[in-house]
Amino acid sequence: MQKIHFIAIGGAAMHNLAIDLHNRGFVITGSDDEIYEPSRTLLADKGLLPAEMGWFPEKITADLSCVILGMHARVDNPELAKAQELGIKIYSYPEFIYSQSLHKQRVVIAGSHGKTTITSMILHVLKYHKRKFDYMVGARIEGFDTMAKLSDAPVIVIEGDEYLSSPIDRQPKFLHYHPHVMLMSGIAWDHINVYPDFNDYVHQFELLADELPKAGSFIYDETDALVAKIGSVEREAVRKLPYQAHPSKVRDGKTFLILSNKKELEIEVFGEHNLKNLNGAKFVLSQIGIEDEEFYAAIPSFKGAAKRLELVGQNAETVIYKDFAHAPSKVEATTKAVKAQFPNRQLIACLELHTFSSLNKDFLGEYANKLNAADVPVVYFSPKTLEHKKLPAITPEDIKVHFNNPNLQVFTDNESLKAFLLSQSWRNANLLMMSSGTFGGLDFNELAKTILM
Structure with missing residues (x-):
């Protein structure tokens, strides 16, 4: 039985991954110097909340299968030092997710904005049609117990964050995932504490696009100038699928999609950005076996990710x-x-x-x-x-x-x-x-x- 220790277990992605692995029968331990809600209660409910806040090198023992290191920890973290001393395998959480997804079709949703909503839309539609899938998403979604799931599913849908992977791994999280299908929603300068140069920030997205393999699919918002420029580059045998906002109309404070047969379909989300998100999600789903009719059957019941409008x-x-x-x-x-x-x-x-x-x-x-x-x-x-x-x-x-x-x-x-x-x-x-x-x-x-x- 695998035994895994989380350094900085209270992080949004970290605690969800810890809970999912616990639910699958892994022996999970963790540490952190501060844990806020809802992480605190969710970890406590599973018996995973550390008894004391702080870092305890004695928790790092030779029988650990690996350590997963969160971004909240520092490079001089005493538990990290102990793991390095003992030669224990150390993963950032994106590295670990990739290690568990080697034989899956990997779908990555990237961009400075919209990626949580697009990922959530995709997961909602897949669940509606009872498809088998794994995922990692950055917000709680109605109908899902955790924000992460790993199993023997043939496909995984990952929200691809451009922030650094861990204190000892300074590359963006999304460069670890090596997608087969990738969506890029838009680029607007963010995280200036780690990308003080705008061109360096944009370059990370260029690197991600260049990761796509032959027969891969690149879905991108063609109305975003920077993304459209990245999308215009020819990549050998990569399928390009540019998208815009889905046709729609607003009536009496409600939004309706206008379908190809001129019929109207009321949806719960609204705004130009969400109509782009929705169309991008539809394009992604078309690459993993969901027909347009199936998409339109499922999307009216999507209410949005937590804290998004x-x-x-x-x-x-x-x-x-x-x-x-x-x-x-x-x-x-x-x-x-x-x-x-x-x-x-x-x-x-x-x-x-x-x-x-x-x-x-x-x-x-x-x-x-x-x-x-x-x-x-x-x-x-x-x-x-x-x-x-x-x-x-x-x-x-x-x-x-x-x-x-x-x-x-x-x-x-x-x-x-x-x-x-x-x-x-x-x-x-x-x-x-x-x-x-x-x-x-x-x-x-x-x-x-x-x-x-």
């Missing part, structure tokens, strides 16, 4: 959404989507600057005009987050200048933000809250309840 609450005059959007391209696409879906309603859109990139003065200019689709644009950031990330201070004036929007409201404490939102008129108005954080612990459900009263 997630409905918090609504009444006859107001709809409140929260979204994981934080990178400039995602912020713009999500804001435009909500405004286009409800063009006659005022849109109050709030963005939290929370990531290393978004709080970096050298990157702030990338947000110019990205909130312009909102009638009332709002930015929140916490000076404490800047201190925690050891970044230079920024001021509300810095934010206003870089966002290039004279109507922008900027807040640095969430109580003032909450008071501002509650002071607004919510007759015929919608609220969009965008962040990879929590707006300093703001209770979204309580806020929504008060607004919708």
